[in-house]
Amino acid sequence: MGNNLEQEKNICCQCSGKQKARDEKEKRDLINRLRRIEGQVRGIENMVEKNVYCTDILVQVSAVTSALNSFNKVLLANHVRTCVAENIRDGNDEVVEELVTVLQKMMK
Numbered sequence: 001m002g003n004n005l006e007q008e009k010n011i012c013c014q015c016s017g018k019q020k021a022r023d024e025k026e027k028r029d030l031i032n033r034l035r036r037i038e039g040q041v042r043g044i045e046n047m048v049e050k051n052v053y054c055t056d057i058l059v060q061v062s063a064v065t066s067a068l069n070s071f072n073k074v075l076l077a078n079h080v081r082t083c084v085a086e087n088i089r090d091g092n093d094e095v096v097e098e099l100v101t102v103l104q105k106m107m108k
Helices: 002-009 024-049 053-088 094-106
Strands: none
Touching: 024 053, 053 094
């Protein structure tokens, strides 16, 4: 029972509550990408604090956007290859509608 409470604390209010076990290589790759992005965002914050020229900041924001898009592509590909494929094999076709919904949100 305590384990469920601990898991609930780690899930944000916008999450589905589902979890996915990732192998160490996949997890390490995703975390490394996010840490690089985090560093880029801190760099942009530093640029704003130092009154760097707007276009220079915009170029860096574009780089972060590109890095996030790349992260999304990797995560989405992994999701389709694992979660979606496994659910369809198990007869859970609802996962297709879930995928369509998330793609629509991503393309806003």
